[in-house]
Amino acid sequence: MSRLAQANIAATAIIGFPGTVVSTSYTGDQISYRIDVRGQTIDAERSSAGATILAPGTPVEVSWDAADVRILEG
Incomplete structure (x- = not known):
């Protein structure tokens, strides 16, 4: 599941948008x-x-750790 952080404290995101x-x-x-x-x-x-x-309307950074990424084939 994605973690949320308010945009002004999101500097620690490993992968995020x-x-x-x-x-x-x-x-x-x-x-x-x-x-x-x-x-x-x-x-x-x-x-x-x-x-x-x-x-x-709140700006956020959607982020997750690279270790949590799974590539699905298909």
Whole structure:
């Protein structure tokens, strides 16, 4: 699952792209986001423990560790 960081603290991203929060859904222990990244919609989740809920329109960096990348054949 993708991790989210507000754009101003995203300097540590290993692989990442700038995006904008489109919608937010709070489900108790998780916060689900739909994020526009270069015209594509990405779904991401993060723990709600201690997290600030990001409002639609918030700029974010969608990022993940290179070790988490899997290449699928087909």
